[in-house]
Amino acid sequence: MxxxxxxxxxxxxxxxxxxxxxxxxxxxxxxxxxxxxxxxxxxxxxxxxxxxxxxxxxxxxxxxxxxxxxxxxxxxxxxxxxxxxxxxxxxxxxxxxxxxxxxxxxxxxxxxxxxxxxxxxxxxxxxxxxxxxxxxRAVPALPIGVDDAARSEEDVARAKAAGEQVVHVGQDKRLDYRVIDLRTAANQAIFRIQCEVENVFRQVLLSEGFVGIHTPKLIGGSSEGGAAVFKLDYNGQPACLAQSPQLHKQMAVCGGFGRVFEVGPVFRAEDSNTHRHLCEFVGLDVEMALRDHYTEVCDVVDKLFVAMFDHLNDKCAKELEAIQRQYPFEPLKYLRTTLRMDYDEGIRMLQEAGVHVDPMGDLNTEAEKKLGDLVRDRYGTEFYMLCRYPSAVRPFYTMPCPEDPRYSCSFDVFVRGEEIISGAQRVHVPELLAAQAAARGIDVATIATYLDAFRYGAPPHGGFGVGLERVVMLFCGLGNIRKTSLFPRDPRRLAP
Amino acid sequence: MxxxxxxxxxxxxxxxxxxxxxxxxxxxxxxxxxxxxxxxxxxxxxxxxxxxxxxxxxxxxxxxxxxxxxxxxxxxxxxxxxxxxxxxxxxxxxxxxxxxxxxxxxxxxxxxxxxxxxxxxxxxxxxxxxxxxxxxRAVPALPIGVDDAARSEEDVARAKAAGEQVVHVGQDKRLDYRVIDLRTAANQAIFRIQCEVENVFRQVLLSEGFVGIHTPKLIGGSSEGGAAVFKLDYNGQPACLAQSPQLHKQMAVCGGFGRVFEVGPVFRAEDSNTHRHLCEFVGLDVEMALRDHYTEVCDVVDKLFVAMFDHLNDKCAKELEAIQRQYPFEPLKYLRTTLRMDYDEGIRMLQEAGVHVDPMGDLNTEAEKKLGDLVRDRYGTEFYMLCRYPSAVRPFYTMPCPEDPRYSCSFDVFVRGEEIISGAQRVHVPELLAAQAAARGIDVATIATYLDAFRYGAPPHGGFGVGLERVVMLFCGLGNIRKTSLFPRDPRRLAP
CATH class of the missing domain: 2.40.50.140 (Nucleic acid-binding proteins)
Known part of the structure; x- marks a missing residue:
């Protein structure tokens, strides 16, 4: 004893x-x-x-x-x-x-x-x-193995070709057991990179005189859009979740903050089961007073993203390698000064390449992809801006070009042929805003709050928004946005 | 012509x-x-x-x-x-x-x-x-004047005493026209300070090896709490808004990230019309793997908040002055190393001062205020931690003290006599977690997802949460949380 x-x-x-x-x-x-x-x-x-x-x-x-x-x-x-x-x-x-x-x-x-x-x-x-x-103590029989979740498709194919038995864990099962899945080297790297993207976003903007703000996600009524909003009951009042901080970040600029940014959740009830849509994602939003021209917003995008890409390549080499091992990708090609092209010019390039596109209509995903290829081949960049979109394909609050109102003071930014940023100068003149809304068949009464924000003196302003998950997905060529959301929410997935 | x-x-x-x-x-x-x-x-x-x-x-x-x-x-x-x-x-x-x-x-x-x-x-x-x-052009008749909104209570009283006519704009009206109200010098300063608080929070944690994460705000089911949640329909599934990132930040730690923080909205459907409650606020959340003891979390709080207060005093003197002019306050008294007291000791101080308190119960707001006075008088600080709370007054997932399970590995932090931070070591052992839930009458089936997170190997961990608006309110002695929320949401207010 x-x-x-x-x-x-x-x-x-x-x-x-x-x-x-x-x-x-x-x-x-x-x-x-x-x-x-x-x-x-x-x-x-x-x-x-x-x-x-x-x-x-x-x-x-x-x-x-x-x-x-x-x-x-x-x-x-x-x-x-x-x-x-x-x-x-x-x-x-x-x-x-x-x-x-x-x-x-x-x-x-x-x-x-x-x-x-x-x-x-x-x-x-x-x-x-x-x-x-x-x-x-972990349970002896894990639902998925970290090594199995960490296997690349190439490894799986190679093993299968050699007649070996390997477990391939599908994406849904990995997401079901995200707490294990997150332990793979690639996932450890992806979310450290995501954190760095946000850090650079904040640091660059703070150094440029922006103020970080937080706008409410609970909004009265049922929002402008209508369809794709999550509705809820707010102590007896109808409410919904913000589909974007658009109105409130504009109000902050009109409230005297000049240049603001926000990092926060954005909610979309759209039933889009694609590789690039989530029902909840992290929005990186910017809004700023303009001096002379909407391209001042493009200048900020340029500075911000070149700094971000440089930082990731310089400081996150280990993380990028870890991602590469499971998900091989080519490093993003980008220029020291970001290429800007007018929409018209993009249309011309597509037409010359034999693609049928409407010069005053929007580009579909396929045309965007094709234009990305053409731009990469001609200019050696996979990151560029397309400016001066036709007014008809932009929201009613987009400022028309003073020299030709068929075009607008707006731009999109593309990474590897996919749209990642949408930006524009906003209409800050209530009368013009009301007229543009009415011309689109929007009942002006429903946007009264929005209009009122500009009645008490409003500086000319513009801004842009970009999804954090999309930045990481496209920089790392990951092909599916669920890989860059810690606990993704899509039309079918609400857990864990 | x-x-x-x-x-x-x-x-x-x-x-x-x-x-x-x-x-x-x-x-x-x-x-x-x-x-x-x-x-x-x-x-x-x-x-x-x-x-x-x-x-x-x-x-x-x-x-x-x-x-x-x-x-x-x-x-x-x-x-x-x-x-x-x-x-x-x-x-x-x-x-x-x-x-x-x-x-x-x-x-x-x-x-x-x-x-x-x-x-x-x-x-x-x-x-x-x-x-x-x-x-x-602003409309000629503004609903509120910036100068009227900027007037201190003292100025209003002085003017009235002198028989002068001055407009005093009540808080509700100011919030109704927030886009004008935000233009006052005090508001310009408050939200710049809020931005700095978040910057310091992030910088200190990043330098301590924390990773910034974003957890989902849309949660399946109707959350643990039940009562105070906002419910909504998620493509036909019942869902609710996260009342805290508790589970998901713990899952991130268990998912291999070791030390994580999050800045994001927190939703509470409580019908509390007080000076310190909002239905939506910005949560600053931390969760970290522990080595030996839960007080490692207190060490982080100490380092973080002393750095934050120092930074505000050193770098934001102009902003603090601007706030002072409209809302006079005494600078916060705090020590170089934050005072920590056991809950028992706090109880003793209150009892010696003749306050009747239950040593194993919770402190009410009044007792907290009183204790804050006693601590300030004895130790010269308005910022301190109260540790080792009775287990009975903490959530079921709080780790009991190994030497005496009537007490827990938990703490609260107080600023000017008001609770601002709540933190603890969490139970990472599924069996103990289930037992503690059952002992509180919680149906273990309803927390299955939570329990499962700890079955695949879980590092001992703890963390804390604090509201951004409360930090600014209490540091600046502002007395009402609506002053430190850009567009506040309380049980009655959902606009603008």
């Missing part, structure tokens, strides 16, 4: 299940907390403590086990051999019995393996485990 | 209504764009062009007019005397006819007035107007 008790205590000191994290503290006193990503050959000999997910567990005989520990996108091999607990192999057997994805604490010496480790991001160092405790 | 036409052209060149902003460009060719705020005695003699709102218009005889031009929170006096148009006083009469708040372009020489100008932020310089065009 006494010796059994001692044995148990010894086990607990070296390995076992942790009752609480606090309980482990005294046991790990001699080890310094370390991050997997920051280990390197210079750490050799250091006594470290690392907490991570047991991505892979492999027993070699009864006394040795290998454990691949993962933190974010970084992995390291941990060697469990003998160990402190009398060398009876108890710790190795404990390690071998860990279910994958369990969270474990490992303490030991960083050491240099004889040969580079394969299959981990840390190839030049490993950890010789002296203590090992499980902090959170 | 010919001379009349010439006269008309001359007028247009020097003053008049601008047809478009582009049309003004050639007329103002010799003048450099300038911002009101950046003018100074060193600008004297410069030929500048400024666009701003006509805050005040005053005619002196038929040939001279004074115009106070406002941009954001900055104002400058413009002197219209004679001018380019033959000196017949036409421009002065045009100026005198401008409605307040109209947006105008002014070109002229910066000059040094003989005496400092009173009532403008630029007191040492004025502009001798050479050209003047109106870009946007």
């Amino acid at each position: 006494a010796s059994g008790g001692e044995h148990h205590e010894e086990e607990e000191e070296y390995y076992g299940d942790a009752a609480t994290i606090g309980a482990l503290r005294p046991l790990y006193a001699g080890y310094a907390w370390a991050d997997v990503a920051s280990l390197g050959p210079e750490s050799s000999g250091h006594a470290v403590r690392v907490r991570g997910a047991a991505q892979e567990v492999r027993a070699v005989g009864r006394r040795v086990a290998f454990l691949v520990l993962r933190q974010g996108g970084a992995t390291v091999q941990c060697v469990v051999a003998g160990g402190g607990a009398g060398g009876d192999g108890g710790m190795a057997r404990f390690a071998a019995g860990l279910s994958r994805e369990s969270v474990v604490d490992v303490a030991g010496a960083v050491s240099l393996p004889r040969e580079p480790v394969r299959g981990t991001t840390q190839q030049l160092v490993e950890i010789k485990v002296e203590k090992l405790h499980c902090v959170s | 010919a001379s009349g036409g010439e006269h008309h052209e001359e007028e247009e060149e020097y003053y008049g209504d601008a047809a478009t902003i582009g049309a003004l460009r050639p007329l103002y060719a010799g003048y450099a764009w300038a911002d009101v705020a950046s003018l100074g005695p060193e600008s004297s003699g410069h030929a500048v062009r400024v666009r701003g709102a006509a805050q005040e218009v005053r005619a002196v005889g038929r040939r001279v007019a004074f115009l106070v031009l406002r941009q954001g929170g900055a104002t400058v006096q413009c002197v219209v005397a004679g001018g380019g148009a033959g000196g017949d006083g036409g421009m002065a009469r045009f100026a005198a006819g401008l409605s307040r708040e109209s947006v105008v372009d002014v070109a002229g020489a910066v000059s040094l007035p003989r005496e400092p100008v009173r009532g403008t932020t630029q007191q040492l310089v004025e502009i001798k107007v050479e050209k003047l065009h109106c870009v946007s």
Whole structure:
């Protein structure tokens, strides 16, 4: 009994299940907390403590086990051999019995393996485990495996061609178990890149004198659009979710803030099951007072996105590589000064290429794609602006060109042949706004609040909006917007 | 006819209504764009062009007019005397006819007035107007005046005592015409400060290894809480608006992101007409993996908020002064290292002061206020943390203290005696979570998704949430949260 008790205590000191994290503290006193990503050959000999997910567990005989520990996108091999607990192999057997994805604490010496480790991001160092405790047990049968979710289509095809059995996890199942799916190296990278896109967006705009604002998402009535809005009851009043911060960001400019931006959710109840539509996405919105011309908005877009693309290429090389490994893509081609073309010129290029397009109509997705190809081939860029759209294809609040009202002070921006940004000067003259609404058959009474915003002195202004998920999707050529939304919402998906 | 036409052209060149902003460009060719705020005695003699709102218009005889031009929170006096148009006083009469708040372009020489100008932020310089065009006419009878909205309660009281007639604009009316109300110096400052609070929040967390995320606001079912949620129909499925990003930020941590933050709207359908509740507010949320103890979350709060308060005091002195002028307040007292007290200790202080409180119950608003006074008097701080709350008064997902489960690994943070932050370690063990839910009478089936998130390996974690509007309100002692929301939403207000 006494010796059994001692044995148990010894086990607990070296390995076992942790009752609480606090309980482990005294046991790990001699080890310094370390991050997997920051280990390197210079750490050799250091006594470290690392907490991570047991991505892979492999027993070699009864006394040795290998454990691949993962933190974010970084992995390291941990060697469990003998160990402190009398060398009876108890710790190795404990390690071998860990279910994958369990969270474990490992303490030991960083050491240099004889040969580079394969299959981990840390190839030049490993950890010789002296203590090992499980902090959170994963269920033994995971609904999806992280390695299966991390497999590229190419790998799956190659394995199938070689007659190997590999599990291919479809996108829906991955999204059902997003909490596991997010652990793949590609997903870890995608959402770090998304965060950087937002950081650059904010930093560049702040340095240009913009103020960050938050406009309400709960809107009275049933919004301008009507059809594609989510409706709800607001303490007995009819309300809906904002389809864009359009009116309120304009009001902020008219309220004296001059230049504003917003990062916030945008809600669209459209029943569009496409690769590029979500029912909820993160809008990056800009609105600014203009001095002489709407192209001042284009100048901001230019500066902002060139800075963003540069930053991603310069500072996020590791993340881009991680995405590349699962989803290969060509780096985005863009110019130091963004190409601007008039809509007319785009129409001409398409017509010369034999594409039938209406010069005063809108471009369909196919024509946009084709124009993207033509522009890339002629100008060497996959990022460009198309300016001066026909007024007929833009919203009623778009300012017509003073020299020819059939055209408007508006632009779209394209990445890899897909529209990503829509921008324009807005009509700030209430009378013209009312006339343009009426000409479209909009009942002016329904937009009274909107009109009123411009009656108390309104600076000429314009702006643009872009979806955060689309920026990341198109920069990384990911092909489906669900890959760049943390917990996507589409017409069929409302969970998790 | 010919001379009349010439006269008309001359007028247009020097003053008049601008047809478009582009049309003004050639007329103002010799003048450099300038911002009101950046003018100074060193600008004297410069030929500048400024666009701003006509805050005040005053005619002196038929040939001279004074115009106070406002941009954001900055104002400058413009002197219209004679001018380019033959000196017949036409421009002065045009100026005198401008409605307040109209947006105008002014070109002229910066000059040094003989005496400092009173009532403008630029007191040492004025502009001798050479050209003047109106870009946007405000309606002549504004529903509220910017100067009336800018008046402090003290000024109103003083004027009334002196028997003067002054207009006092109530808060509801100000909010009804928010686009005008936002133009006051105090409001210009409040929302610039709000932007800085968010900037510091992001910068400090990014430097501490946090990743910014966006979680969905559309949630399946009708949420955990039940009562205070906004419900809606999502393509035929029942849905609601997120009352907090709690579950999803925890899932992001379990999904391998380790430390995450979010800035986004939070929706509460509560019918609370108080000075501190909104139906929609901006949540600043943090969730992080823990190493040894939940107080690691308190460490982040400490670092974050001391940095934030320092930043506001150091970098936003002008804005704080502008707020002070309309809403006087005492600067917030806070320590270099934030005071932490156990809940028990708080209870003891209240009991010693003769306040009757239940040691295992929650503090009501009054007791919190009283404790804030006691702490300020004893420790010289109006910003402190109260830790280790009784488990009974915290949500079911709060981790109990390992040494005494009657208490929990949780804390609240107070500013000027009002709760501003609520934080805790979360239960990451599904069995314990289910047991704690059941013990509160929660049907475990209704939280299945929540429980499942922790079955695939979950790092111990904790976090906190705080409302952006409350931070600004309490730092600036503003007394009503509607003052710090750009377009507030309360149980009665859904517009503009």
